[in-house]
Amino acid sequence: MDTMRWKDGSLILLDQTKLPVKMMYITCTRWNEVRDAIRILAVRGAPAIGVAAAYGMVLAAYELLKNNHTITTSDYIADLQRISKKMDAARPTAVNLHWALSQVMTTVNHMTAATAWEITKVLEKQAIAMQHEDVSINTALSTYGADELLKYTNKPLTILTHCNAGALATAGVGTALGVIRALHKKNRIRMVYADETRPLLQGARLTATELMSDGIPVTLITDNMAAWVMKTKGVDAVIVGADRITGNGDTANKIGTYGVSLLARAHHIPFYVAAPVSTFDLTLKTGTEIPIEERNPDEVRCIGEVAISLKNASVFNPAFDVTPHENIKAIFTELGVLQNPDSYTISKFFKQKEVL
Numbered sequence: 001m002d003t004m005r006w007k008d009g010s011l012i013l014l015d016q017t018k019l020p021v022k023m024m025y026i027t028c029t030r031w032n033e034v035r036d037a038i039r040i041l042a043v044r045g046a047p048a049i050g051v052a053a054a055y056g057m058v059l060a061a062y063e064l065l066k067n068n069h070t071i072t073t074s075d076y077i078a079d080l081q082r083i084s085k086k087m088d089a090a091r092p093t094a095v096n097l098h099w100a101l102s103q104v105m106t107t108v109n110h111m112t113a114a115t116a117w118e119i120t121k122v123l124e125k126q127a128i129a130m131q132h133e134d135v136s137i138n139t140a141l142s143t144y145g146a147d148e149l150l151k152y153t154n155k156p157l158t159i160l161t162h163c164n165a166g167a168l169a170t171a172g173v174g175t176a177l178g179v180i181r182a183l184h185k186k187n188r189i190r191m192v193y194a195d196e197t198r199p200l201l202q203g204a205r206l207t208a209t210e211l212m213s214d215g216i217p218v219t220l221i222t223d224n225m226a227a228w229v230m231k232t233k234g235v236d237a238v239i240v241g242a243d244r245i246t247g248n249g250d251t252a253n254k255i256g257t258y259g260v261s262l263l264a265r266a267h268h269i270p271f272y273v274a275a276p277v278s279t280f281d282l283t284l285k286t287g288t289e290i291p292i293e294e295r296n297p298d299e300v301r302c303i304g305e306v307a308i309s310l311k312n313a314s315v316f317n318p319a320f321d322v323t324p325h326e327n328i329k330a331i332f333t334e335l336g337v338l339q340n341p342d343s344y345t346i347s348k349f350f351k352q353k354e355v356l
């Protein structure tokens with residue numbers, strides 16, 4: 001299921017707000033259409049948001065050239081900087097958005113002697129490369145994750161996952177679902193329990209759909225069933241995605257993940273995170289510093305007559321929560337498995353890998 005396609009100078013996005021009922025597409029020809037698509041979760045998932053934003057900056061660059069084909073490089077760069085900040089504000093928690101925009105603006109700022117047109121062509125190549133890189137990043141971390149899980153048993157595994165960290169959240173096979181797909185290829189999945197993930201139902205609408213379309217055994221559960229499923233269904237591991245991982249391994253992910261990590265701990269079930277290195281934000285020491293997006297209360301107020309009757313109900317709608325690193329057994333990345341994440345192991349991991 002292609003999340004996005006760059007075609008003839010437009011970004012075509014699969015509108016995930018319509019899934020699984022309809023496959024509808026949004027064709028973005030202007031940067032603010034990409035920003036809006038990120039905001040309404042037409043495109044969503046940390047890595048996918050980053051790649052989409054990079055393409056959004058390419059659309060911005062072409063718009064600047066179209067509006068003024070004699071634009072000076074300094075004016076062009078100043079305008080891109082301004083637009084980059086507006087794109088970055090689309091959603092605050094997934095660091096991949098900020099990471100991708102930083103990559104783009106670093107390229108721009110290293111090309112001050114070039115023409116606006118030359119910079120635009122480089123940005124287009126960079127966005128395309130970012131999308132292709134995410135495909136291979138997903139494959140690499142999925143392989144590391146599957147190999148890690150298979151160290152501990154030779155029987156097919158029962159996995160619980162939360163939200164959607166699949167092909168619909170990335171440019172490739174997914175992060176958490178990438179690991180599950182790699183296990184399935186080795187005939188090592190007995191069952192995947194997918195939390196529906198209220199309020200926007202990424203688990204029900206997206207994860208269940210992805211796994212069913214791949215022929216991977218999946219059972220949809222409501223979020224409040226996770227404890228009972230862990231207690232009665234022989235769950236071997238929990239695997240989730242991530243939106244931002246701080247220097248000590250605290251991890252922001254979809255609301256409800258923190259609770260699942262506590263349940264996993266109580267049931268002595270290993271809890272794993274699958275995420276690319278670009279999801280780490282080492283400028284933050286702990287999870288208390290992660291900005292947590294709060295969304296429209298109507299998302300919680302259900303639909304139809306129930307929503308109308310609840311219009312005066314006060315609502316708290318954080319889109320993410322933070323799982324403390326102590327609850328995480330390992331983080332699967334494209335550079336390998338980061339065991340027992342904490343500030344020491346993370347610092348050592350990145351030094352060994354000569355990254356960041």
Ligand SMILES: CSC[C@H]1O[C@H](OP(=O)(O)O)[C@H](O)[C@@H]1O
Nearest residue numbers: 044045046165169241242253254
């Ligand atoms: C592969 S990261 C996916 C990550 O993003 C999701 O959030 P949203 O659907 O709001 O973009 C969720 O936290 C997933 O784990």
